[in-house]
Amino acid sequence: MDQERLGLQRSLMALPSIVIYLTFMALPIGLTVYYGFTNWNGVSPTWDMVGFRNFTRAFTDTKFIYSVRFTLFFSVMITLLSNFLGLILAVALNKPRRGVNLFRSLIFIPLLISPIAAGFVWKALFSYTGIVNQFLVKILPIEAVMFLGKPDLAKVILIIFTLWQNIGFCMVIYLAGLQTIPLDSYDAAAIDGANYFQRFRYIVFPYLAPSTTSAVLVMFTSAMREYPRPLVLTAGGPVGQTETLAFRIFKVGFDANQLGYGSALATWVLIITSLLSVAISYLLRKREAFLK
Amino acid sequence: MRKNRALLYYITMSLVGLLFFFPIYITIINAFKVKADIMRSPLGINFSALTLNNLKVYGFSPSFNILKAYFNTIVIVGVSLIGIIILTSMLAYVMDRSSKNRWLKIFYFLMLAGLIIPPEAILLSIVQILKNLGLMFTFSGLILRNIGWYIPFSTFIFVGYVRTISKELDESAFLDGAGYFRIYVKIILPLIKPASASVFIFCFLWIWNDFLNPLILLGDKIYTVTIGIYRAIGQYSTAWDQIFALVFLVSIPVLLMYVVMQKYFIAGLTAGAVKG
Numbered sequence: 001m002d003q004e005r006l007g008l009q010r011s012l013m014a015l016p017s018i019v020i021y022l023t024f025m026a027l028p029i030g031l032t033v034y035y036g037f038t039n040w041n042g043v044s045p046t047w048d049m050v051g052f053r054n055f056t057r058a059f060t061d062t063k064f065i066y067s068v069r070f071t072l073f074f075s076v077m078i079t080l081l082s083n084f085l086g087l088i089l090a091v092a093l094n095k096p097r098r099g100v101n102l103f104r105s106l107i108f109i110p111l112l113i114s115p116i117a118a119g120f121v122w123k124a125l126f127s128y129t130g131i132v133n134q135f136l137v138k139i140l141p142i143e144a145v146m147f148l149g150k151p152d153l154a155k156v157i158l159i160i161f162t163l164w165q166n167i168g169f170c171m172v173i174y175l176a177g178l179q180t181i182p183l184d185s186y187d188a189a190a191i192d193g194a195n196y197f198q199r200f201r202y203i204v205f206p207y208l209a210p211s212t213t214s215a216v217l218v219m220f221t222s223a224m225r226e227y228p229r230p231l232v233l234t235a236g237g238p239v240g241q242t243e244t245l246a247f248r249i250f251k252v253g254f255d256a257n258q259l260g261y262g263s264a265l266a267t268w269v270l271i272i273t274s275l276l277s278v279a280i281s282y283l284l285r286k287r288e289a290f291l292k
Numbered sequence: 293m294r295k296n297r298a299l300l301y302y303i304t305m306s307l308v309g310l311l312f313f314f315p316i317y318i319t320i321i322n323a324f325k326v327k328a329d330i331m332r333s334p335l336g337i338n339f340s341a342l343t344l345n346n347l348k349v350y351g352f353s354p355s356f357n358i359l360k361a362y363f364n365t366i367v368i369v370g371v372s373l374i375g376i377i378i379l380t381s382m383l384a385y386v387m388d389r390s391s392k393n394r395w396l397k398i399f400y401f402l403m404l405a406g407l408i409i410p411p412e413a414i415l416l417s418i419v420q421i422l423k424n425l426g427l428m429f430t431f432s433g434l435i436l437r438n439i440g441w442y443i444p445f446s447t448f449i450f451v452g453y454v455r456t457i458s459k460e461l462d463e464s465a466f467l468d469g470a471g472y473f474r475i476y477v478k479i480i481l482p483l484i485k486p487a488s489a490s491v492f493i494f495c496f497l498w499i500w501n502d503f504l505n506p507l508i509l510l511g512d513k514i515y516t517v518t519i520g521i522y523r524a525i526g527q528y529s530t531a532w533d534q535i536f537a538l539v540f541l542v543s544i545p546v547l548l549m550y551v552v553m554q555k556y557f558i559a560g561l562t563a564g565a566v567k568g
Contacts, residue, residue, distance in 0.1 A: 004392035009472040017383040017443050018399055024418065024440030025406045031417035042416075092305065099302070105554070106309040109316060112546045114501035116518045117539040120525055121315050124532050131318065131334040131532075164312065172558055225410040228503045228518075235527050246412035246504070253416045254508075266413040277408040 032270065035263035042259035054264030063240065064265055067248040068272070074244065075223035077159055078166060082219050083212070085163065086170025091204075093171070094178045104175070108168035115165065119232025122161045123148070126233075151241035154234050158242055162229055166222075170215045177211030178204070209287040217281055224273050245269050323347065323540035327533040346537035356515070356524035358541045365516040368431060368506070369499045372438035376446050376495055377488050379439065384450030385480050386472075389462070406444035415508060422509065429511035437509060438499055446491045453487035454480065486559075493553075493560040500546060517542045 006014070036054055040047035058064050089107060093100050110118065125131050126147040133144040148154045181204060189199050227246035230236055236243040249269065253262025322330050324342040351358040387396050418437055419428065427433035462475045470478070503518045510516070515523065521538045529535065550557055 004390050006386070006390055006393055006396075007472075010386045010390060013382040013473060013476065014386045014396065017379045017447070020379070020436060020440045021399075021403065021406070021443045023421065024437050025414070025443070026402060027421060028414035028417035029405065029409065031420065032414050035417065035420075042420075089308070092301075099305070103305050103309050104558075106313045108558075109547070109550065110312060112497065112550055113316075113539075113543045114503070114518045114546075116501075116503050116522050117542045118315070120521070120535045121319050121539055124535050125315065125318070127530065129530055134331070134334065164315070168312075175558075221408060221410070225412055227412065232522070232527070245410075249412050249416070259416060262416055266416060270409055270413040273410050273413075274405070274408050 029270070032263045032266050035260055036267045037264075038260040040260045041257045042253070043257065047260065050260070054261045055268070057261065058265055058268055061265075063243070064248050066240070067243050067245050068268075070241070070243065071224060071226070071245045074155075074159065074162075074226065075220055078162055078223040079216055079219040081159070082163055082166040082170050083215055086167045086215065087174050087208075089167065089171045090174035090178060091200075094175060104171070107171055110165045111168040113165070115228040116232055118161070118165060119229050122157070123233055126157050148234050149238055151238055154238060154242055158230055158233055161233060162223070162226070166219060170219065173211045173215045173218075174208060177208045180210075181207045206287070206290065209284070209291065213281065213284040213288065216284060217277060220280060221273065221277055224269075224276075319536050319539050319543070322532065322536040325533070327531075330532050330536070346533050347541060350524070350534045350537045351541050353524070356520050356538075358517075358520075358538075361515055361517045361520040361542075362545065364431075364514055365500060368434060368438070368516060369496060371431075372435050372442075372499055373492060373495055375435065375439040376442050377491055380443055380446040380491075381450045381454075381481065381484060381488065382476060383443075384447050384454050385476050387447070388451050388454040389459070403444040403447060406441075407448075411441065411504060415504065419508065428509065429513065431510075431514070434506055434509045437505060438495075438502075442491075442495050442498075446495070449487050449490055450484060453484050457483050489556050490560040493557055496549075497546070 037049055037051065038047045039050045039054075093104050093107075123130070127133075128144055128146055128149065130147075132147070136142060137144055146153070147157055186199060186203050189203055194202070225246060226244045230242045230244055230247070234242045236247050245265075249262055249266050252258050252265060256262075318334060321337050322334060323346060324344065325338075326341065326343055326345070329338060329341055350356070387400065390396060422428040422433040422437075425433070427436070457480065462479055465475050465479055466472075501518060502516075503522070506514075506516045506519050507522075510519065521542050524538060525531070525535055
């Protein structure tokens with residue numbers, strides 16, 4: 001390989017980032033895998049190597065398996081729905097009409113609020129003594145609904161709440177993508193008699209490929225690490241039904257003092273998320289090939 | 293026909309807009325109402341009964357002081373941002389202009405890993421590293437973690453941007469006797485302002501709203517806005533007046549920033565995304 005020497009100045013400019021990254025990103029990744037092979041509790045001065053025991057134990061840990069399933073379900077729902085709805089809103093708000101900027105802002109603003117703070121508001125809306133129930137009881141002849149006390153309803157509310165904060169992000173990414181579509185091919189298709197849906201299917205949608213890649217990857221990876229929203233809204237309940245992977249790792253690693261086993265779970269999460277992200281990005285980038 | 297369609301469009305979009313704005317509307321109006329009024333009519337506004345008392349009582353209690361929370365969060369966000377932008381823009385400049393260096397190539401691939409790993413997967417180990425460095429429960433520990441975490445994202449945005457700056461520009465400066473650092477400060481840094489704006493807006497939002505890392509790395513003594521509000525309200529509270537007052541106080545700085553910087557916001561968020 002051709003080697004280019006950097007010299008003192010350039011080395012000094014590159015070094016701080018490299019040292020910080022190695023210490024606070026690369027090293028922790030390595031340590032997590034290493035701790036996974038130990039029985040360390042996180043406090044005692046010594047520990048033993050236990051081989052793959054922690055890693056295989058995960059397969060029979062029903063709580064961990066459940067959190068994997070729930071987090072994957074949650075991530076797929078969030079990725080599909082926020083991209084679908086974000087794309088529709090971007091197309092609807094693409095043309096510079098009067099009021100468009102206001103609508104864009106209204107949809108975008110929820111993204112700015114911290115998920116923790118927003119979680120309390122959604123709890124105030126949907127808890128048993130919350131605002132929605134007060135309203136329902138007043139206008140309908142029914143009892144208050146346990147929105148957050150029933151597993152299925154709680155999951156639905158959690159998904160709607162997350163979508164409320166995520167759709168704006170997808171919309172903005174797609175709005176930017178729509179600006180890159182060459183108008184002449186769009187107009188030519190219209191003259192050739194392509195109707196609106198044909199033009200969308202064969203011109204708009206393919207040109208949005210880079211936006212789709214970004215929005216899908218960001219939505220998926222951020223949903224896979226979800227923690228604050230279920231923490232505030234449902235505290236992982238009812239009966240652990242909305243516990244995400246982050247919940248599991250911390251309960252095991254910090255609360256139960258099983259750093260070794262917690263690290264093994266974290267390593268599994270690392271492997272699952274990385275493989276899925278690489279696969280998704282590979283599949284989606286193929287669609288971008290025609291643009292190059 | 294055309295008129296009807298326009299009308300339908302505006303009715304639909306208004307409904308969608310209202311739906312999105314509803315939780316924020318509820319927060320803003322109820323932050324200024326006494327508890328009895330919130331329960332009686334959560335949606336209405338009775339102007340004569342509005343009060344600043346909730347903000348005062350809950351924003352300045354012994355367990356949670358909003359000014360302290362603002363201060364701590366601004367220090368963490370500010371120092372992290374300065375570190376991220378200066379360090380990664382330097383790295384990006386060196387990386388793009390010395391693309392044949394073997395070590396930088398290896399580091400580039402190491403950074404790719406940093407883009408896809410979930411933060412909760414390495415937090416247990418970061419705690420151990422900070423303990424060994426004596427940085428657990430300090431601002432510096434969290435700030436260093438933040439810088440490390442955003443190095444891949446920020447470097448990739450800057451590399452993409454530095455690539456668009458003509459090499460002849462810095463080569464001619466080099467022939468005039470300027471060193472690499474001088475070229476970076478005098479030529480590159482001023483030209484990459486749009487990329488800096490992107491990095492600034494993204495990282496500002498993410499670090500300001502971050503919960504997990506400050507919760508675990510700062511301990512019980514220091515609180516940011518998100519940690520403060522979480523501890524002050526607690527998981528099982530139904531004190532709606534406290535909730536709305538605190539959510540209002542915690543969110544208002546970011547909302548104000550959005551109003552002031554609206555144009556940069558959307559441009560900044562999308563700059564990195566479309567080029568891929």
